[in-house]
Amino acid sequence: MARAARSTAIVTGGARGIGRAISQQLLTSGWNVGVVNTPDPGFARTYARQARNVALIEGDVADPATASRAVNAVLKKFGRLDALVCNAGIQRRVPLRALTLEQWRRVIDVNLTAAVMFARAAERPLRKAKGAIVNIASTRALMSEPGTEAYSASKGGLVALTHALAMSLAPDVRVNCVSPGWIATRNSNKLRKVDHKQQPVGRVGKPEDVAEMVAWLLDAKRAGYVTGANFLVDGGMTRKMVYEK
DSSP, X not given: OOOTTSOEEEEESOSSHHHHHHHHHHHHTTOEEEEEESOOTTHHHHTGGGGGGEEEEESOTTSHHHHHHHHHHHHHHHSOOOEEEEOOOOOOOOOGGGOOHHHHHHHHIIIIIHHHHHHHHHHHHHHHHTOEEEEEOOGGGTOOOTTOHHHHHXXXXXHHHHHHXXXXXXXXXXXXXXXXXXXXXXXXXGOOHHHHHTXXXXXXXXXXXXXXXXXXXXXXXXHTTOOSOEEEESTTGGGXXXXXX
């Protein structure tokens, strides 16, 4: 069990976007990271230079076996588990009349149920490490667009799950939630001036904005008195009153 002195985290959905930014932030800060993702052509290539400090776990987070496999892989390679970041998520924008039960269940399973399965699988090592969990929800837990019933419900459930887990795992494990707003995970060069201008902070968010918040929440020295909370990383958009002119 090598390098047990380094803190170790599991990050789900870590091949791209916010999950990749979180994983890279932790690696840069000296963590070992177990990165979980569905099979992706660029998955291994993304972390090739950091293989010594990375465990790659391919699998569907909606399958409970993936959570157990991820925890076991990390413990085998690094000997400890200090943090869990449940970031994996999918969006299905479907008109309510066309929403199928299969579509509803798939979104709920990936975005919400998987977080429960990973928390359950990681409970013992996280308690031992006096560790932390961060769930990545969305401002859609607080505000919605048409056709997002499954996604909004899953993210609202994730916020509620966060404070439930915080109580169930107290005092050993801190559990918090980050709710990103508009984060440009791809094609940021195609953003319009109005996309940035409408944001109270003057720009659309970057994956690194979320990663910085996650890193802070996982740090027991800086955020040791914080648990059961939901943090908006949205440029102020959910606090902006909008009327048609």
